[in-house]
Amino acid sequence: MDKVTSADGTAIAYDRLGNGPAAVLVCGGSVDRMSNAPLAALLAEHYTVYNYDRRGRGDSGDAEVYAVEREFEDLEAVFAAAGGSAHLYGTSSGAALALLAAASGLPVNRLALWEPPYILEGGRPRPPANTAQIFRDFVAAGRRDAAAEYFMAEVVGLPAEFVAMAKASPWWPAQEALAHTLAYDATVMGDYSVPVDALGRVTVPTQVLTGGASWSWMVESNQAVVAGLPDGSHRTLPGQEHTVDAAVMAQALKEFWR
Incomplete structure (x- = not known):
């Protein structure tokens, strides 16, 4: 484990594994970097993987006041440690964070998003605005x-x-x-609607991945995300639910990133 210092002084912890092109992994809600540890180990056969703790989790520090922009800065610090640019993978709400960070100008090579949980109008009920x-x-x-x-x-x-x-x-x-x-x-998810304006600012090749056994509303919203991306594609991973098998995801990422 190593640490970098984000722009506001917060220490961000990460594990560095393997050798090859840099790849950064972003975890979702209610978990820390350990949730991506099995995937990181598999990707390390071909990539230098930076599996980090988002602020407030695991071995990373935190600040008194939260803002999504601080998480962008955390990613910028990890990217700097990775050499300046990297492939980026995010899962669930971490996929939404990765998407917004890429839209903000983070130097992403290729962006992979696992089931960002946006909800279309008329789909499942959205969580309350507050x-x-x-x-x-x-x-x-x-x-x-x-x-x-x-x-x-x-x-x-x-x-x-x-x-x-x-x-x-x-x-x-x-x-x-x-x-x-x-x-x-x-806060990252906002009102859970697809962030159309942000999608248009993501110019790097982006693949949205969805489980073949996932919720139907997730499939539809993920396809809507792809439709708004300038360089987007969609891939279904047969038999996978929201908790995706690390070996299946590792193979999909290797195929997209290479």
């Missing part, structure tokens, strides 16, 4: 468990029986530990 504030209020009241439960049930839309099982599982304390970052991902 979702980020709901998370902040729960955490401020010391109710991290409620924040994590709200994320699973109301934002992701997981069934009540799964949420009950999760709360009784050994990994639930890790969910509570990351509860303060749920507001960060809600």
Whole structure:
């Protein structure tokens, strides 16, 4: 593990693996860099992989006030450590962050996005507009468990029986530990609509990947994302749900990035 310092002084931790062209991995909501660790290990056969902790997670630091732009600066610091430019992969809300960062001018070579969870008009219900504030209020009241439960049930839309099982599982304390970052991902997602203006500013080759066994609303919204990209393509990974198999994703990324 190593660290870089972001523009606001926040320390950002990352693991560097392998040799070859640089590739940076962005995790999604309610997880840290360990969620991408199996993928990083597989990609390290062909790439120099930078698997980093987003601010507020794992071994990275944080700031008192959050802004999406600070996460852009975190990525810029990781890219600088990687030599200035890199391939970029983001998963779920981390895919939305990667997309917005690329639109801001981050020097991305090729951009791969796994199931950015935008919701089309008329699709599944969108989370409330004040979702980020709901998370902040729960955490401020010391109710991290409620924040994590709200994320699973109301934002992701997981069934009540799964949420009950999760709360009784050994990994639930890790969910509570990351509860303060749920507001960060809600801020990245905005109102969960497809960011049409940002899409037009992403000029690098971009591939949006969707699981063949994923939700139908995800397939439709991911196709809408591709339609708004100047140089976009869509790929379906047969049999994959939102929690994608690392070996399947590694092969898809190798094929796109090479």
